[in-house]
Amino acid sequence: MITQQKAEQLVYEKINRPDSSWPDKPEMILTRTDERESGWVIYWTSRPYHETGDFRYAIAGNGPYLVCRQDGALFHTGTQPSIEDRIREAELRLHAHLQNAFSK
Helix, strand or coil, X not given: CCCHHHHHHHHHHHHCCCCXXXXXXXXXXXXXXXXXXXXXXXXXXXXXXXXXCCHHHCCCCCCCEEEECCCCCEEECCCCCCHHHHHHHHHHHHHHHHHHHHCC
């Protein structure tokens, strides 16, 4: 089982991985965590955008991650359509992941 703290750590590490195509990438930060039955939905953005609100620092495609409570698998929710639809889609992928992982 994964704790909320571990789920947040996994997402923080994922969003802050070095990116050779973005050498001056700013630090990304977690902005909100919502608990769901399946795990946690973790929202994030760039630190400069969070601190200034300046859209020059906004990150495109920064939809939240759903983190599986069972094993910490990450599921990006994307940015379209509505957030609830994206989370439901990520939960469907999470459930398929669990069925596959635990049926072996």
